[in-house]
Amino acid sequence: MKKFFIRGVFVILLLIASYTAFGKANKRAEGRPNIVLIMVDDMGYSDIGCYGGEIETPNLDRLAANGIRYSEFYNTSKCNTSRESLLMGRYVNRVSEHKNFSSGPTLGELAQQAGYRTLWAGKNHNSIRPPERGFDRFFGIQGGLSNFFCPARKTADGRPVPYTGTSVNEWMVHDEWVELFVPTDPEFYVTDAITDNALLWLKEYSGEDKPFFLYLAYTAPHAPLQAREQDIKKYEGRYDVGYQEIRKQRYKRAVKDGVFNPETAPFHPQKITQWDSLSPEEKELEADRMEVYAAMIDRVDQNVGRVLSELEVRGELDNTLILFMSDNGANGSRGDEYKDYYTPTGNEQLGGMFSWEFLGKNWAMVANSPLGYYKKTSHEGGVCSPMIAYWPEGIPLKNGWVHEPAHLVDIMSTLLDLTDLRYPSEFNGEPAKPNEGISLLPSFRGEPLAVRKHKIGNDYKFGKMIRDGKWKLVQYKELGWELYDMEKDRTETRDLAEQMPEKVAAMKQAFSMWEQNCKAGL
Template identity: 35%
Template sequence: MILLALVPLGLFAPVGRAAEPVPARPNVVVILSDDMGFSDLGCYGSEIATPNLDALAAGGLRFTQFYNSARCCPTRASLLTGLHPHQAGVGHMLAETGKPGYTGGLNSSCRTIAEVLKPAGYRNYAVGKWHVTRHAAKDGPKDNWPLGRGFDRYYGTIHGAGSFYDPSSLVRDDTMISPFADPSYKPATYYYTDAISEHATRFVGDHAKDHAGKPFFLYVAYTAAHWPMHALPEDVAKYRGKYDTGYEPVRKARFEKAAQLGLIDPKQPLSPQAGNWDAVKDKRWEAAGMEVYAAMIDRMDQGIGKLVAELKRTNQFDNTLILFLQDNGGCAELMGRTGNKEHQNIDRPEKPTFPVMKPEEFAFDGSVPKQTRDGYPVRMGPKAMPGGPDTYVAYGRGWANVSNTPFREYKHWVHEGGISTPLIAHWPKGIAAKGELRKQPGHLIDIAATCVELSGAEYPKTVDGHTITPLEGKSLTAAFADKPLTRDLFWEHEGNRAARSGDWKLVAKGPGAKWELYDIAADRVESTDLATKYPDRVKELAYKWEAWATRAKVIPWISKPDYVPAAD
């Protein structure tokens, strides 16, 4: 740790900048959003108001080729451990399969960032969506809950999705609580995004008061903007009518803005348009889904602003590395868009049809509640105008295509639209560059390696008799200084698979699908398959992928996944 403090700032400063002493070990804040696309932030091309994230980008760095693991559970497992998701035991979702890469939760061969940083003197806090254990019940095992994996404080949901007004599996530290019988947090209107922001802000303030002599690691995992489309009326009002012209004009505007910002190559075309706006029967309902989605992101950004303000108030901002990224691309899932037997396509009844719930009651077990707290049925389908607590609707494939501008495909798939994420890096005392872009390909496995380097922590080889899998990522400090991150990158999820070596990317959609080959430097939108033109390149990359898949416990893949994506 002492040696780290003496390393010259040349590790983090762009070439040509004067070297300065590296500050004491920084605090690290990792902020992860849910089911958002590459272009959904203002500083990445969007029309959505994200002034606080835009300010962090202006005062730091934006990465243009950063990658996640295509879906919620695998990304979270990979981010927390610095391993590929299969190595951490979460190669698919959270079903126990008996296969080492698919154990349904973090395994004993991995260590979370919090577990590694704790022996180095860090305090560790987690807020928001956990979703890396199959045990989400209040009376089940808790060894894979946050406090069992190195965190000192936690507020959030163990489960992966749910109502923003009444989230299931809500936990404070190790105790499951009802959001309406919580003596520690009593807002006038409970909204989960606000609760996440409030508790992240509290943890920062409490740390400054009670543990000022120690650095901290804070993991903030928002559920915005995952379905259901739930947002507060005052935020939705800002976007009313903004999407009435449909998908194509918004995509074009985002493309032009992203190109102007230098984030994409304007010489490369947009990916094909998904959805025909002229054929949409209920344009008001369709546009409302995107209005609410935008409002969800807006509200998250407001909360990030409050967190930043607290870091500044407590004099911790300058020596805090803030990283913002997303867990996968925009989501084309059709949840709630047609309704089902329990949540029919019905109008809101004039009076409640269920008993009013008591504050201490738990609303439901799972993702979709049957009723609201005041007794109204939760509705799906085109009669359920998104936004309020009695609705449960996704924004759909057409808008997901907008979110992923300019790329192909969505969450689940490992084409660029499924795995490309913004990465904002801000650290006043450690990154001299302001408002610069970093075009080095990076991956969320690099975040744990970055934390280990900056903290001076020792990554263990064994713990309690278990051999610990070595870190897979590279520290991003080289990229902060605009130096290369040279290595091959690999992906697999649900049989979708990819390998990237330099500017060449090999990718396949679904089990048994043929490999496609793209020159990412010339064709990042993956429009021209070069597999038949360069068969030797395909063989070379396929061999590398097979070797990685064997080493990383990808093979054998689950024969019957618990989710089969809809056909494209």
């Protein structure tokens, strides 16, 4: 009798423990989702497999196949302004850059208010300090770029590395700010380190009964072109066929996969240098550059896979909203300014710690194909990037597409909608500038997005633009304004400005109003 009693008590305790564990898991499953926001740096529209690219990105392709993709997701055509726009939910132009942070809450502050553990690993490139603006933990760089193998301007053994630009080189490492981050690990690589820290945090907070908001801001594939040797080897010889052939292959795959309809998105006639006009030495160098660039994106995908694996092991992947995007299109710069600050040793291997190469205009236009132009312009190749949304419990669509225009400012509106938060009318005792986006949640359900109160616009460096429904008005440098019907001409090949001067005038007025709205309250 005593034996049966003890066994019965054991069974009851086991049931209680099982019920408690199930209850916690079920509470997490039925509650608000975890959020993983992934932003890469200077990646082209067609670089990843699910947008037509030949670069091996099985993990991102998996997210797309089991979620939705956006064909017209806009940014600000530049790293720092895009990141500010994302964090603050407002449009940013060349005169409002860095000046909006005092007039409203960040994504992190709102996520904290909603009960999330907030984590940020990677690039900042703005004036705020993440731990002071809503993020519980931060690992990464305050500035815009660094050497991928050694973020400081010297190595652990004292050897100098190439000039790293004029941006701030300060890092936060192990919760402390350091002016020069010199890793002692000979296997250090920034992309991996960003994920390493994120995974450590996820393990540290795994026992919490609250969801997490993780912002992974990878610096790849931003210059300098530096990648692990084993990743570069995967792409040896792949780009020997040259710019034109790779671009044609990408377009063919994109059309086959439904990314573009050739009737409404014809191949943009980019002015790319003819591959056969290059010398053998030039061809080899150009192909090598693209191999390293591809390897950098490949490594990002591998790290996305590491995050997915961790979430699967924890049983939390199905109730995690994952958003993947780029801050702008591929970069057309060559970046030779480092030569004024660094004396080559003659032993530099392209892609290694001691090389400092940029992608350049030709490959950038291939990376953004079939869209036109590149970073810092307001044509589609500069201001439009891939965006993937994955959330098994919240997005019933599989391998779906959203063809309505969306923007970085919409991420904050989506967070507000997801958590039933209200955007505050005041911030730090002052009137808050309004959130200017719309929620993307309807598109998760296959429904149309709401009508925008604030038009999508852009003004940075070489380009200006305003988007109003199907119409887009755009300007390159100081040339004339161009008008496109984006429903019939997604790739901006047929300028209608001369045929529709009244429409141009109306949209120029709308652009002026957009500019004024960006300046308001500064």
